[in-house]
Amino acid sequence: MDWECCWKKKEITAAECPFIAEGEEVLYGALQQRIMEKCLECPRFRNDMERLKDSGDPLSGILPLVVAEYLEQKAKMASMTNFVNRKTREMRFLHELSVVLQTSMDLDEVLSVAMTAITAGKGFGMNRAFLLMADKDRQYLKGYLGVGPRNYEEAWQIWQDIDRTNDSLHGMARTFQKTKLLSEKVKFQDVLEKLSVPLTDETHILNRALRGKKPVLVENAFHNPDVDPELAAVLGVDCFLVMPLISRKRRIGVIVADNCVTHKPITVQDMQSMETFAFPVAFALERASLYERLREELSKLTAANVKLKEQQELIVKMEKMALVGKITSSIAHSIRNPLMIIGGFARSLLKNSDENDKRRAQIETIVAEAKQLENVLAEVLSYSDSLFPAMDMWDVNQLVNSVYVEMLERLKQRGIDGHLDQTTDLPMVWIDYKQISYCVRALIINSMEVMADNGAIWLKTSREGDCVVVEISDNGPAMPEEIRESLTTPFVDTQELGSGSGLPVCRAILERHGNEFIIEDRPGGGTIYKMKLPIKKGEPMHE
């Protein structure tokens, strides 16, 4: 019998079987393989079997049954292979994902990987995803990051970009972190701001997913009584998936994913795949958040350490200065009485001596020198006084105003213009009133001494963070750097600075208060002195 199909021929040519495609040429000579792969599904073979039936052969009734069973088994095998292949891909993807998630401590990297995995085609292929995280006080779930296109045009662009790259998930996540994380945060700002759910609202669908520890597939969202209409309106989609993120029984957050552009239905299989992914993401997010918090605390601790070291150094310095101060104060007081007696009697002699008395010039010298020594003593004593502050809350504007009024006459005598610029409603400051008054006065006097007549001095008060700033500036000559540096040493010989001790005393007072004293050039010439006074009550450094 001539058969239509080629199953009887050991070798065939291309013309004899139209179903052998390019690349399958080996089948021309491989009979068994050809029969199993091609002939059993070939219409010609089915015709041959019909003819066999007609021939009355006893096997003709069995053969179609065997063929049908074989084809069914083959289809099942193909379906299983497909399933296994898909699961293998999924496993590989999850493995790749978990490797990254397990090793990363960087919150941004974890976010990038997680959100790329949800939205990338080779991942779960959702169009868009939002991450809501529990806030530090565990009061609210708050929108933290959104990823995905806002419209079809943008989606098209993203898919084209993805087609062009052949990156691994990690590579894509890295690119995302570098180029898009920031812009994505901004892009969905309006949506993220509206995504805020109190963790105590147990009826809310997001909290229900957290409580059930299982993903929830939300369908018909706009008419679903279980869904907060506000959430449906913000997302603008009818179908979305809620994936709870729970790590060690702690509610980390929720991922809400949807297909806002393609509107492809979300299947139960999608949901199951994402469920496997939820735990490593939650764990990594928690770990990265904790790590970030740890880093914050560490940087606070480092800053506190630096501050402590500075304070310790300052205390050591102050202890030395206090000792110096006590000694100086004791010496100065024991000098003051004899000095007063010398000067006092000299004045008395001068007053009672004859105008032509030859000794008059000598007595005048004694009077002048004694006075000079008394002035030096007063400065030394004011310096040692400065080492014993009496702190309280004071109105700095009242202080500045009072010194300004007191100095006004002296400024006028020198032809110097005084300007007072005070910010109203300033908070009270924690200072030693007498000492800060001394500083303001000393800085004005210092400016007066170094500047030419007809100059100008400005007094300004303002608020700066937790401080009130008192600023004294002049349009006199700029202060040379070496003099600025030498100001850390008390009673340094700085003739250019007038009598010399005002500025070091100011520095000593402000340092002792733990306050900042800044000296800088004034644009256009002159010097600016800034004292930063705290508005919060602090601990006194010394009794």
Next chain:
Amino acid sequence: MSKLLVVDDEANIRLLYSQELTDEGYEVITAATAAEAVEQLKTHEVDLVVLDIKLKNESGIELLQQIVKERHDLPVILSSAFSLYKDDFSAWLADAYVVKSSDLQELKDEIRRVLEKKGRLKAG
């Protein structure tokens, strides 16, 4: 003539104050200790006391408190080498506070001001 009592443990200061204040037209008596001062106050009709805060082994502030307690109408001017006492509340009991200086003008001005205020400025 107003009578002043100068209390200071330093003899030369007592001498200087006596000369200068006598030249100003006051009658001046002096005391070196708190006990002497109390004695002087008993025997003399004093119009004003110039009191040093640090007397030898004694506190001028305590004497001030005693004077204020017993003779509340008697004005006292504190004179001291320590400017710190200006901020001591107990020193505020005094009518004035003068830091010691070879130039006695401030002391003289304060004496005149306080005496005038208290109606105790008497012409010599």
